[in-house]
Amino acid sequence: MAEIRDDALLLRRVPFSDTSLICHFLSKEHGRITLMARGARRPKSSFRASLEPLYALQISWKPGRTGMGTLVDVQRGRCLLEPSLSLHGLELLAITSRLFQEGDPHGFDETGQALALLAERGEQQGLCAAVWYLLDVAGWLGNLSHCWHCDADAQQMMYWRQAQLLCESCGDNGRNGSKGMRVSAGLRKSIEAVLAGGNVRLHAADAACWRDMIRQALQEHGIKATDSFKV
Ligand SMILES: [Zn+2]
The missing domain is CATH 2.40.50.140 (Nucleic acid-binding proteins)
Known part of the structure; x- marks a missing residue:
């Protein structure tokens, strides 16, 4: 052949x-x-x-x-990356390897784009942006402007439970009465801005919240989170 x-x-x-x-x-x-x-x-x-x-x-x-x-x-x-970012790059490839399986026609361009986000944004914010982007193209995430359960427009405070963005009333149906993690309007806006290439300074608490959202999303889909997403 x-x-x-x-x-x-x-x-x-x-x-x-x-x-x-x-x-x-x-x-x-x-x-x-x-x-x-x-x-x-x-x-x-x-x-x-x-x-x-x-x-x-x-x-x-x-x-x-x-x-x-x-x-x-x-x-x-x-x-594709500076040496200082290569460990994060390998983390990204480990996640990519789980998202795009044998025979999948996609993955090359998406992974290239994720590596470019990491290269541009650097370190922690770049890694979050890159993994978030990959989870999104893999179809695991929705738009941050509405509740993923009832489709209502996002309110000031939303909740992250089982890797879903939920409004207050959908969030109320959680086990043990827990609504999940609070996701502020500010953080949602920042995530969108980072992915759009904006120069955003995330507060430490917001950055930690975003990492935790990603960790839960990976976990929810059976992917072991790497050290960067441990809390
Ligand atoms: Zn809802």
Whole structure:
């Protein structure tokens, strides 16, 4: 079968046998794919230097007749994040890896956009913006201007329960009479402004609240929150 070439991001490398790696990529035109990199763990393999996460990669592979395809070549392009942000970048890829599964046609552009948000905004705010954006494109979040349960326009104070934004009356139906976490109009406005690229200074309490909202959203969908979202 003919070789295929595409732009890609490396999501995960899993050792296979003594010498090979199974690599999970998000590719631009072919979505999420898994490829065998034969011999990639040998000291002299040309794959060793190029199979890195957080770089723009161009990969070539031969599709498998039945199962997994075989990686043929990897060209490493530019690094997508400054070194000081690479740990956050890896956190982002771990979340991406759970959001876009094998065969999913999406993910490459979305992850690129999330990494760009992180690169622009830096550190904590950038990571929150990037993860929020990914959860949104994955369809897990709604618009912050109304209650996600009854669709009523958002009031001054809203509540975050089981990763849903709720109005006061919908919030009242919580277990143990608890409404969930308070989400002020100010924070909702700030989140929208950050995602739109605005230069927003979040109060420490608002920043902590946003982190907690994300942590709960990840948890609600069975994704282990990374250290950055622990409270
Ligand atoms: Zn409601």
